[in-house]
Structure formats: C-alpha cells, structure tokens
Amino acid sequence: MLRISLQTMLRAALMAGGLGIFLAAALPLQAAAQDQMPMRIAVEGAFPPFNYLDANNKLQGFDIDIANALCEVGKFECQFIIEKWDDIIPNLVADKYDAIISSMSMSLERRQKVAFTEKYYNSPSVFIARKDSPISDVSPAALSGKILGVTSSTAQESYANHLYPEMKKKVFRSSPELYKGLSDGSVDIILEDKLAIYDWIANTKAGTCCEFKGPDLVDVTYFGEGAGIALRLDDKERLTRLNEALKTIKADGTYDMINAKYFPFSIE
Structure with missing residues (x-):
C-alpha cells in the first residue's frame, strides 16, 4: 500500500511540474525514519524494585521505566532481553545486545571492559x-x-x-x-x-x-560512582545519544516522576 501511495504521489507531482516540491516534502520523512536507532537492552529481571518479572511475566521496575523513557526521548527502537547476571557483560561485549540498563554500578574493574553513560542513580x-x-x-x-x-x-x-x-x-x-x-x-x-x-x-x-x-x-x-548504562567501548554514538536523553528526562521532570513511583526520597 505504501509503494502504491508513493507512486501515485510521484505521478501527480510530475504532472503538476512539482517534482522538486514532492522531494522536499519526502526527504524530512525519510530522515525522520533514519533517525531511529535500534537498541537491544539487557536486564537481569531479578533485582526488585529495579527490574523484575511481575505475575504476568512482564518486566517492571525503576530500570525498566527509565529505559522506556530514554527510548522515547532518545528516539531508540528498543527491545528488552533478559540475561543472567554472570553473562551480562560478556554477552554485551559479544554484541548479543547493545546496552545494559540493569542497576550496574560503574566500578573501576567494569570500566576496563565497557563504557558507561553518566550515572542515572546512586546507592551505597x-x-x-x-x-x-x-x-x-x-x-x-x-x-x-x-x-x-x-x-x-x-x-x-x-x-x-x-x-x-x-x-x-x-x-x-x-x-x-x-x-x-x-x-x-x-x-x-x-x-x-x-x-x-x-x-x-x-x-x-x-x-x-x-x-x-x-x-x-x-x-x-x-x-563506582553510581549506576550507569553499560555499552561497548566503541559505541560512541549511542553513548552520546543516551547521555543527552538522560539530561532531558532529568530536566523535564520525567525522572522525578519515575523516582517517586518507587522511593519516597530522591535517589539521583
């Protein structure tokens, strides 16, 4: 249906002598589609209240809500993958997913293996x-x-x-x-x-x-210095986009609403 629609629009534009106008209108739509970045997100799913499976076997928790907010603001097409904690960093490095949003503390040892965003919460x-x-x-x-x-x-x-x-x-x-x-x-x-x-x-x-x-x-x-989102060391573009998205949800009040859902005090 999309192909027929585009062909029809192109024919009409040619007949009207408005091919340049048609292309100018189509390019922003194409750019918007390209702006979406796929992101496979690993979570443990066994660390309540941050990430866990509810009675319907659906992922819930602070990490999940933060991830969904970042996916919306950062224009990511996100997919969640449940992973055993022992395997979570090795399989990130092996490119089985793109990010870990699972309350991972940013220790010096882990920084040798993965890159981290700015912290999204802190806990002793x-x-x-x-x-x-x-x-x-x-x-x-x-x-x-x-x-x-x-x-x-x-x-x-x-x-x-x-x-x-x-x-x-x-x-x-x-x-x-x-x-x-x-x-x-x-x-x-x-x-x-x-x-x-x-x-x-x-x-x-x-x-x-x-x-x-x-x-x-x-x-x-x-x-470490709080919990961060782990990425492969060479994933610079995704790191930049996630840090910008983090700044946005902290500035627009989204982060505070998610925080209040789980804790009666700020964990930022």
Missing part, C-alpha cells in the same frame, strides 16, 4: 542482619567466624572478597535468593545495595526480620 551498599542477631560491629575482625551472603558477580561480592578475605561466604545467584538466605538463617549477615533491599525490608513481611548494620559503604573502587 550496606550490611544487613536479622534483628535478633548480636552483630553490631561489621569490621572484618568482628565478623570472623560468621557466614556472609553475597550475590554472584556483583560489586558486593568483589568488595567482600578483597576486604573480608578470611570470612566464610555463601554466594547466591540472585538478590531474592540472597534475601531468603538471610531470613531463613542460611547466612548470618549479607552485603547488598541499600536501595535494592530497601523495598524488601520496608514493604514485605519477610523483610521485617532484618535491619541495616553498620555505616553505608561508598568505596568508589568497588561500587
């Missing part, structure tokens, strides 16, 4: 234990003999391995499994992103068992 890490636990001091010496839970291939796991090398550790595949391990006593204490576990502690029955222990941890070496 923190230790969490059960309320009936005698743990109050979270120094390596005080936690000697305790079992620490962490999620596989995370900044928290790297931090624990380097700063708590003598401590026994249990590594979980996902954050929900980590939280369950803490509530059922499989571990004595866990280390997790504070915003990620906030909803579990504040808004779930299971989370009432537990509380934060010790100070917020903001070590740039391990936790």
